[in-house]
Amino acid sequence: MILDNVNNLSNVLNVPVYAMVLLGIVPTIATIVSFGRHVLGFKSFSIYVPIITSIVFLDLGLVYGLVVASIVLFTTLITRRLLIKFRMHYFVRISFIYTIVCFLLFGVLVTLSFFSYGELLNFKPLFPVILLVTLVEEYFNSVVKDGENKVMLMFLETLGISTLSYFIISSAFFTSVILNNLWLLLLLFPINIALAGWEGLRFSELSRFKSVILNEMNAIEAEADTKKEKKK
Amino acid sequence: MNRLSLFLKASQNVLGINERNLSFTKRFNRGKSRLLADNKYKTYRLLRKNKIPVPKSYAILKKQSDLADFSFESIPSTFVVKPAFGLGGTGNLLIFSRSTKTGDWIGINGKRYTENELKSFCQAILENAFALDFAKKDDFVIIQERIKITKSFRAISYPKGIPDVRIVVYKKIPLMAMLRLPTKTSDGKANLHLGGIGVGIDLATGITTSAVHYDEPIEKHPDTGVNLSGFSIPMWKDILKIAQKSVDVLGLDFGAVDVVLDIDQGPMILELNARPGLSIQLANQEGLKGRINRVKGIKPRSLLHARKIGTSLFGGEIEDTVFDVTGMQVAGFIAMANFYGIDQKVAKRIKVKNDTGALYSSIDRDLADKLGFDKALSDFDELELNKTYHDRVEALQHKKQMAKLVKDHPEIIGLTVVKSGNGITIRPKVRIGIEMEGKRIEAIVNIADRSNMLYKGIIGRRTLRKNFLVDSNKIFNRYKD
Numbered sequence: 001m002i003l004d005n006v007n008n009l010s011n012v013l014n015v016p017v018y019a020m021v022l023l024g025i026v027p028t029i030a031t032i033v034s035f036g037r038h039v040l041g042f043k044s045f046s047i048y049v050p051i052i053t054s055i056v057f058l059d060l061g062l063v064y065g066l067v068v069a070s071i072v073l074f075t076t077l078i079t080r081r082l083l084i085k086f087r088m089h090y091f092v093r094i095s096f097i098y099t100i101v102c103f104l105l106f107g108v109l110v111t112l113s114f115f116s117y118g119e120l121l122n123f124k125p126l127f128p129v130i131l132l133v134t135l136v137e138e139y140f141n142s143v144v145k146d147g148e149n150k151v152m153l154m155f156l157e158t159l160g161i162s163t164l165s166y167f168i169i170s171s172a173f174f175t176s177v178i179l180n181n182l183w184l185l186l187l188l189f190p191i192n193i194a195l196a197g198w199e200g201l202r203f204s205e206l207s208r209f210k211s212v213i214l215n216e217m218n219a220i221e222a223e224a225d226t227k228k229e230k231k232k
Numbered sequence: 233m234n235r236l237s238l239f240l241k242a243s244q245n246v247l248g249i250n251e252r253n254l255s256f257t258k259r260f261n262r263g264k265s266r267l268l269a270d271n272k273y274k275t276y277r278l279l280r281k282n283k284i285p286v287p288k289s290y291a292i293l294k295k296q297s298d299l300a301d302f303s304f305e306s307i308p309s310t311f312v313v314k315p316a317f318g319l320g321g322t323g324n325l326l327i328f329s330r331s332t333k334t335g336d337w338i339g340i341n342g343k344r345y346t347e348n349e350l351k352s353f354c355q356a357i358l359e360n361a362f363a364l365d366f367a368k369k370d371d372f373v374i375i376q377e378r379i380k381i382t383k384s385f386r387a388i389s390y391p392k393g394i395p396d397v398r399i400v401v402y403k404k405i406p407l408m409a410m411l412r413l414p415t416k417t418s419d420g421k422a423n424l425h426l427g428g429i430g431v432g433i434d435l436a437t438g439i440t441t442s443a444v445h446y447d448e449p450i451e452k453h454p455d456t457g458v459n460l461s462g463f464s465i466p467m468w469k470d471i472l473k474i475a476q477k478s479v480d481v482l483g484l485d486f487g488a489v490d491v492v493l494d495i496d497q498g499p500m501i502l503e504l505n506a507r508p509g510l511s512i513q514l515a516n517q518e519g520l521k522g523r524i525n526r527v528k529g530i531k532p533r534s535l536l537h538a539r540k541i542g543t544s545l546f547g548g549e550i551e552d553t554v555f556d557v558t559g560m561q562v563a564g565f566i567a568m569a570n571f572y573g574i575d576q577k578v579a580k581r582i583k584v585k586n587d588t589g590a591l592y593s594s595i596d597r598d599l600a601d602k603l604g605f606d607k608a609l610s611d612f613d614e615l616e617l618n619k620t621y622h623d624r625v626e627a628l629q630h631k632k633q634m635a636k637l638v639k640d641h642p643e644i645i646g647l648t649v650v651k652s653g654n655g656i657t658i659r660p661k662v663r664i665g666i667e668m669e670g671k672r673i674e675a676i677v678n679i680a681d682r683s684n685m686l687y688k689g690i691i692g693r694r695t696l697r698k699n700f701l702v703d704s705n706k707i708f709n710r711y712k713d
Binding site: 038087090144145197198199200201202205206208209211212213214215216217219220221 | 238239241242243245246248249250251254255348352356359361362447449510513514517518519522
């Protein structure tokens with residue numbers, strides 16, 4: 001029997017459609033993020049942050065997701081700055097930031113409902129928002145290690161790769177073709193195996209090392225020319 | 233060749249992060265060596281054991297109780313605090329001096345620290361705030377002496393902060409080197425991603441070539457305005473030597489070594505890295521992979537052999553650049569030259585001295601004979617060419633008498649009175665061709681009796697000018713050329 005429909009499969013296996021789709025989406029996003037990292041050269045935080053962000057985007061919608069993600073990041077950065085002078089334990093520092101982020105989001109919700117956008121929020125499940133909030137610790141550790149400027153850049157690139165996976169997952173191709181032929185997800189194995197051994201320059205490195213490559217091109221040409229002259 | 237395939241071929245000479253991580257970190261460096269290089273404390277201990285100079289450690293703080301018992305009063309007032317597992321210079325704190333009034337410690341940019349602030353910084357290190365992601369052990373604090381930079385570096389570097397030399401070594405062979413200079417924006421740190429400047433180095437001579445700041449090519453130091461290329465790094469050979477040795481001791485097959493120069497103690501190893509940063513390619517404007525491919529399969533017999541391979545393969549760019557810019561070829565004090573005389577008579581591979589103390593060039597009588605001047609010179613012999621005069625007037629008079637003889641021999645273009653160590657002599661001048669370091673020029677030289685001399689030819693300033701630059705660093709190599 002050929003399964004050409006998720007519902008059929010769902011009935012046969014007795015697994016809810018939602019679970020199957022979510023379990024299919026996570027490895028797809030993970031693969032997209034790996035591709036973005038090793039082939040395109042996106043400098044996202046860990047693989048965890050872009051996966052969470054992409055799933056939240058799918059659930060909340062792109063605009064709303066971008067807003068919440070930005071609120072979480074900027075609150076983390078600002079609160080960290082404010083707390084820098086005070087001596088406190090690492091965990092307390094993090095929980096302080098969590099508290100402030102949550103209170104701020106609460107404030108945003110209140111404000112939105114005040115301007116009668118409340119109905120809109122009722123449809124949006126709060127769970128994905130909480131998922132975004134849990135990224136505070138990742139952001140915090142990255143700021144300590146790499147500094148604010150680099151974290152901002154990494155955040156932008158994370159948003160970039162998450163938006164890319166958002167568009168791929170929500171595209172007509174993915175929803176109509178892949179989800180109706182779930183066996184296609186098995187292709188993730190060969191794709192990941194191919195990515196595992198990928199040793200070429202990343203796309204971003206081509207522009208970073210542009211001057212070096214141009215220099216090498218000149219050197220190769222000069223070498224070829226001298227060889228020609230010697231033959232003459 | 234098609235432009236795209238040329239681009240692809242060229243890009244294969246550049247080492248990217250993917251390839252470095254997969255092929256050059258894991259495959260070449262055994263896990264044990266890698267972990268050793270990540271742990272600065274163990275690295276220092278092993279290097280010290282092998283008599284490789286490293287900065288002195290004032291204190292190692294492994295636990296909270298160590299930190300509680302430690303007092304910054306007990307060590308000299310200038311020092312560096314760093315995490316044992318730190319990566320890329322983050323978490324390093326440089327203390328320059330101590331205020332006599334308040335007793336505060338003064339860091340780079342004049343920031344002041346109290347004892348409590350220093351301790352909370354150490355606390356952050358103990359809480360793994362700066363550790364490498366994959367370091368399994370808990371991080372700890374190393375407090376070590378601050379390097380005092382040498383005078384020559386002061387001319388080129390931002391005065392606060394310590395410049396270092398990074399050398400990438402592949403299977404004992406030095407591949408590429410760069411000078412890392414701190415800037416005002418880098419907080420005195422030399423790491424490139426923190427705002428330090430990377431300056432490429434010619435491996436053979438230790439002279440700087442091109443420079444990058446935040447991956448963009450620059451020519452002058454943004455803080456001091458000093459030209460970054462053409463700077464000669466002091467004690468270059470010693471730096472190369474200890475860099476190679478330390479990589480060898482740690483058992484790394486591919487690694488980067490950071491060497492600092494202390495004004496009193498000379499070159500010292502600051503850090504070893506099993507995952508060298510790739511910006512060194514930008515500083516040198518050349519790909520690491522291309523260089524690796526050139527030494528692939530070579531098994532050096534010794535560290536000296538490996539050093540010779542590295543310096544002869546990856547040096548000499550300076551000379552090419554000098555030639556491109558000035559049209560002048562770089563020659564050493566002693567060089568091999570070919571001489572071209574009358575009727576294409578050639579004397580090949582003569583050892584000559586490029587003497588910037590002499591005005592005229594001069595060649596030996598025997599050599600001149602070989603070049604076809606024998607007939608003319610035999611006539612001069614009758615007139616006592618070898619005679620030395622005691623004063624110049626006498627010599628000039630004699631020269632006038634011989635003027636007629638010069639007219640009879642067109643190959644002799646004139647006579648010259650030369651004062652040398654032996655006294656004053658009259659020498660005939662001839663026009664010959666000289667080929668040195670691959671460049672052929674026409675030159676006027678005088679002929680003297682140099683049979684007892686070591687060099688049968690002396691190239692003086694008149695000939696060198698506008699044709700050759702004499703580099704005292706260039707060492708005579710009888711196998712080359």
